[in-house]
Amino acid sequence: MEAYGQILLIAMPAFFVLVLFEKFWGMWKGFDTVPMNDMISSLSSGITNVTKDVLGLSIVVISYSWLHSKFGFFEIKATWLVYLIAFFALDFAGYWTHRIAHEYNIFWNNHIIHHSSEEFNLACALRQSISQILKIFAVFLIPAAILGVPAEVIAIVAPLHLFAQFWYHTRHIGKMGFLEKIIVTPSHHRVHHAINPEYLDKNYGQIFIFWDRWFGTFQAEREDIPPVYGVTRPVQTWNPIKINFMHLWLLIQDAWRAKNWGDKLKIWFMPLGWRPADVAAKHPVYKIQDVYHFEKYNPVLGKPLLVWSFCQLIALLSLLSYLFANLAAIGAPGIFYYGGFVFLTVYAFTELMDRNPKAWVWELLKAAYAFYFIISTGDWFDLSKVFPGGLSIFVGYLLVSFVLSLWFSFRKESLELAS
Structure with missing residues (x-):
């Protein structure tokens, strides 16, 4: 807790300066991608997330330390190669937890905040969840535990892996040549944040893009299809705390209203967006049909x-x-x-x-x-x-x-x- 707090004392002002740099760079270039209202909302979301994390307001269902003690067949020292293995293991786990968050109703609530901005900029990278109370991330680190990667290595690499996902949330960097085949670039992540039908549910990778290529979820950014950002059910608010729980509230309401008891249970584990037919008919929810013609949320602020x-x-x-x-x-x-x-x-x-x-x-x-x-x-x-x-x-x-x-x-x- 204290160690993470000390890290954030350095990281928070660094991220803030970089967000402002992107703002002023865009203004200078005549391509400002960081509206003030959106930026303030995004940074506010980041504040709630780091507060929750530093205070430890979550429950780790299975810890990596426990997995290491139960499944670790080897005892290895923390060499540079071990740190590299840990980094790849974290990215593999990150790919699957990210993908699951997009594919199942119950997990989307933990991730909707990150996609809620209708812009794409460094600030929106800081839109992170406060609703993720139960953490199952460690389950996907079983391969690392089997290989004997020490828990202290994971503890060091995890924040670095997280912070390394910040830089590619920008529209000011184009395609990056051969790197497009190896790492997640701004171009790849613009696709991931887009709601165009051609781009939905693609590019889940966090650092390396080859996971998407291997598991069939890769989509290159196309010049003829400019990305449109946000979520297909717009959040219509700058309040990050509301955003964090709005999908959960919809699921609760739908489960309550459903007549079929099977649907009351089924809704939580169905693909993202699924709703009981009777509930959807009686209680329709606005969803963007034409991504190129909808009004962005932008209440008049003096x-x-x-x-x-x-x-x-x-x-x-x-x-x-x-x-x-x-x-x-x-x-x-x-x-x-x-x-x-x-x-x-x-x-x-x-x-x-x-x-x-x-x-x-x-x-x-x-x-x-x-x-x-x-x-x-x-x-x-x-x-x-x-x-x-x-x-x-x-x-x-x-x-x-x-x-x-x-x-x-x-x-x-x-x-x-x-x-």
């Missing part, structure tokens, strides 16, 4: 609200960095209370971006939550001890945030004039 949303993002990144830097000092259960504030903040300001007239209620709940801890402890998780004057700044932020949330919630006409 410049003041857009700027304030970006300021909220910066404030939250600063507060999150404080949490990750002081995990041991804050300790449990404090870190979980702090995580609750992070989630409330994301929910509140993304609801405001959605132009929800009741967004101020979430902001009030966030402020009340924070003030409860400030009043009951006299501080905000020892902030004033680490940063003299920090508590006053934090209280000021809470008050300003609430006042502006009220203003933007009730003065919508000013937003339209400002835009």
Whole structure:
């Protein structure tokens, strides 16, 4: 937990700088692929994901350490070759877990957030799940366990393997020659994120593309078919917490409404998109039919609200960095209370971006939550001890945030004039 938090203290600002670089590069080239509202939503999703991971809010059904102890027929030392084998093993496991997420209803809920952006940029790479509570990834690492790859090697290689999937989420890099046959490139991944019929459910590879070539899921990007991004059932929100659970909610509703008991159970394990016939007839769900003619989700946001949303993002990144830097000092259960504030903040300001007239209620709940801890402890998780004057700044932020949330919630006409 603490080690991962320290890694993220370096990784978060690095990713943020790269996202901004892509934004400014696109503006300079006259091809801006990073709309501010989309970027803020994506980075907010990344914040919720890393908070969940650092706090360990998931259950590992089968750990790699257990597999290694049960299936490891060899004992090998951690040489460079072992690290290489581990990297390939992780990528093989990643291919299959990724593919399963796209092919079965019950697993899609864990992955929909990553495909929810109707843009394709570095920021959308950070749209990662908070709904994946049960982790079965280690099952696909049985070959590595049999070969005797030590658990500590997997622990080191796994974050590197994850971070290596960031760079190819861009539209600014074309095809890359012979590398197209070996690794996943931006061209390959543009296909994967596209909802064009020709591109759906293709290119599941995470680092190496030859898995797709071997298992029949490869599709090259075609010049005559420009990729269109998103999901065929549009999420219609900037709120990443809502996105994380909307498919699950649909499945629950469909299972409840289905008359046939077999369908109530069957729906969870059927191919993605399957719905009981009686439910689909009575409760249709909008699905994009023509990917070249649909309206992207883009509620009118005035410049003041857009700027304030970006300021909220910066404030939250600063507060999150404080949490990750002081995990041991804050300790449990404090870190979980702090995580609750992070989630409330994301929910509140993304609801405001959605132009929800009741967004101020979430902001009030966030402020009340924070003030409860400030009043009951006299501080905000020892902030004033680490940063003299920090508590006053934090209280000021809470008050300003609430006042502006009220203003933007009730003065919508000013937003339209400002835009």
